[in-house]
Amino acid sequence: MLLHIIARGKIARSPEADLLDRYAKRIAWPFRHSELPDVGGRIPPPTQTPSRDVLLDERGKTMSSEEFAALLGRWRDEGVRECRFLIGAADGHGDEARGRADHLLCFGRMTWPHMMARAMLAEQLWRATAILAGHPYHRSG
Numbered sequence: 001m002l003l004h005i006i007a008r009g010k011i012a013r014s015p016e017a018d019l020l021d022r023y024a025k026r027i028a029w030p031f032r033h034s035e036l037p038d039v040g041g042r043i044p045p046p047t048q049t050p051s052r053d054v055l056l057d058e059r060g061k062t063m064s065s066e067e068f069a070a071l072l073g074r075w076r077d078e079g080v081r082e083c084r085f086l087i088g089a090a091d092g093h094g095d096e097a098r099g100r101a102d103h104l105l106c107f108g109r110m111t112w113p114h115m116m117a118r119a120m121l122a123e124q125l126w127r128a129t130a131i132l133a134g135h136p137y138h139r140s141g
Contacts, residue, residue, distance in 0.1 A: 001076045002030040002048055003125050007087035009038050011115050019119035023126045028133065031125070033118075038089045048081035052102040055086045055093050056117055060104030069128035071103070076132075085125075087117055 011017045024031050036043065052075055063071070075083060086093070086101075098104060107120060130137040 001072070001080055002032060002082040003027060003072075003129075004032045004034065004047075004082055004084045005087065005118060005121060005125075006034045006036065006043060006084055007114065007118055008036045008041075008089040009114055010035055011118060014115060016113075016115035016119045020122045023119070023122035026126045027122070027129055029125075029129050033122075043086065046082045046084060050080050051082040051084060052080050053084050053086060053100065054103045054105050055088070055098060055101040056107065056121065057088075057093055057098060057101075057104045058106055058109075058111070059098070060106035062106050062108060065124060065127050066131060068105075068124060069131035072125075072128050073132045085121055087114055087121070090114070 011020065020033065024033065032047075034044065072083065085105075086097070088097075093101075107117065112120065127137065
């Protein structure tokens with residue numbers, strides 16, 4: 001299953017970009033990172049179907065790493081071919097986008113910079129795929 005981060009704004013050269021790259025290289029599953037302008041631009045259609053859209057959103061569900069891995073594993077096992085993770089601009093996502101999403105994900109009640117959210121998401125994607133592969137990286141409890 002392709003794991004695809006689609007984010008508004010340019011990450012450019014930065015410590016967050018280095019972290020994103022570091023974790024993206026560790027993900028054994030197909031991975032893609034796409035950027036959109038802060039305003040305008042269209043979210044591209046999925047490159048593979050069936051697909052799922054996950055919006056990072058403050059109203060979303062907080063999950064443990066194990067729960068997140070289980071969700072991805074279930075979708076993979078159901079035949080989902082692309083999972084798209086959408087990170088909005090400074091004002092987040094609108095009600096229409098939230099209503100269309102397959103899942104709303106929240107990284108906790110604190111507000112995180114969008115560039116940091118990308119790096120955190122990449123780490124969690126690597127962690128989830130490592131959990132599903134039985135890799136010892138993740139330690140629970």
